[in-house]
Amino acid sequence: MELVYRFRDSAAANVKPATLQSACVRALSSWAAVSNFRFRAPANSREINNIIIGFHRLSHRDFHPFDDPLGILGHGFAPQDGQAHLDADENCRLGHSSDTNAVMFSGIGGGQRKWTPTADDINGIRALYS
Numbered sequence: 001m002e003l004v005y006r007f008r009d010s011a012a013a014n015v016k017p018a019t020l021q022s023a024c025v026r027a028l029s030s031w032a033a034v035s036n037f038r039f040r041a042p043a044n045s046r047e048i049n050n051i052i053i054g055f056h057r058l059s060h061r062d063f064h065p066f067d068d069p070l071g072i073l074g075h076g077f078a079p080q081d082g083q084a085h086l087d088a089d090e091n092c093r094l095g096h097s098s099d100t101n102a103v104m105f106s107g108i109g110g111g112q113r114k115w116t117p118t119a120d121d122i123n124g125i126r127a128l129y130s
């Protein structure tokens with residue numbers, strides 16, 4: 001299945017847009033390598049997006065306001081919505097697994113980086129989307 005992603009922010013973050021986009025493309029490539037999904041940028045501005053990734057701050061029109069630094073780091077909405085919101089007041093981090101080594105674990109240590117999906121991540125995406 002091919003999914004189209006786009007970046008759209010409503011707030012500036014302490015991360016350059018090119019840095020976020022590069023990190024997201026790398027992450028999407030990692031997921032594509034272990035699933036049936038393929039990801040690509042839209043061919044033009046009118047193409048429908050399946051995933052919209054961006055930074056937002058405090059109340060940002062989805063009834064799930066962000067807090068100040070720390071606390072809520074980001075949230076996403078399942079298909080058909082497909083939006084992934086990152087708190088512009090944070091230093092980019094994401095989560096969602098009970099395996100502390102997994103990319104999708106709900107927290108990450110300061111300075112720690114997780115680029116490659118673990119077996120738990122792979123089992124998760126395959127269980128959800130095979």
Ligand SMILES: [Zn+2]
Pocket residue numbers: 056060062064075085
């Ligand atoms: Zn939001």
